[in-house]
Amino acid sequence: MFTASVLAGSKPEQYAQLLEQARGLLHGERDRIANAANLSALVYHALPDLNWVGFYFFDGTELVVGPFQGLPACVRIPLDKGVCGAAARTRTTQRIDDVNAFPGHIACDSASRSELVVPLSLGDALLGVFDLDSPLPARFDVEDQRGLEAIAQAFLEACA
Ligand code: SME
Numbered sequence: 815m816f817t818a819s820v821l822a823g824s825k826p827e828q829y830a831q832l833l834e835q836a837r838g839l840l841h842g843e844r845d846r847i848a849n850a851a852n853l854s855a856l857v858y859h860a861l862p863d864l865n866w867v868g869f870y871f872f873d874g875t876e877l878v879v880g881p882f883q884g885l886p887a888c889v890r891i892p893l894d895k896g897v898c899g900a901a902a903r904t905r906t907t908q909r910i911d912d913v914n915a916f917p918g919h920i921a922c923d924s925a926s927r928s929e930l931v932v933p934l935s936l937g938d939a940l941l942g943v944f945d946l947d948s949p950l951p952a953r954f955d956v957e958d959q960r961g962l963e964a965i966a967q968a969f970l971e972a973c974a
Contacts, residue, residue, distance in 0.1 A: 818860060829961025832860055836965050840972035846871075846941075849972050851881035853944075853965065858883035863950045865925050869934075870898055871942035877902055880942065887922040896920035901931035901943045909959050911952040923947060930954040932966040936974055944969070 818835060821828035839852045850869040858867040868882020870891060877891040877898055893903045895918055901908045908931045913919045919929075926947040934941040944966045948954065954962075 818856065821860060825957045826961070829957065829964065832857070832961065833964050833968060835860070836968050840968055844973055846969075846973045847881060849969055853969055854881050854883045857946070857962075857965065863948050863953050864946055865923055865949050866945070866947035869942055869944055870902075872902060872940045877942060882945075884947070885923045888920055891920060894918075897929050897931050898943050898945055901933045902940055905933045905935055905940070907932050907959055907963060909954050909956075911954075913947075925949045927951045928953045930959060930962060932959075932963050934966060934970055936970060941970070941973070 816839065819831070821831050836853055836856060839856060840849050843849055854868045858864055866882060866884030866887065868884065869880035870877035871880045876893060879887050879889050891898045893899045897908045897910055897913065897916055897919055910916050910929045913926055913929050926949065928948045928951050930946045932944040934943060944962065946962065
């Protein structure tokens, strides 16, 4: 049974603990669906003020929803749409303080106010994105970005 220990200390310290928990879940497993499912659950329950955490995978044409925690979400996202599409297209993390000010934002859950989307690339190949939504404006700062990018990297290394 997995027992999540409560995160403690400064935000970087908490992300270091969360990364260790993530590595523990990923250890010895390459299946990307299994790993995405467990990481979504881990992060959703470990971090405060989130209403959606999950993965979209690139099918060669568009992003298709994968394992997640939160309300049911849009199934397919073209690369020229939304925050997820922007992260996938530009291969750069999108940290959006106010989703309502982002042109083309796709409101899967009307409660979402801010969003962080980390692109997932294996070499030149786009695997998908790791997406987190919050009901609070400006929920994600640069420390959250770094911490969640490190977790996304651990996911990529496990699946490679
Ligand atoms: N808001 C995202 C769509 C995915 S949901 O947030 C789960 C976007 O604009 O790409």
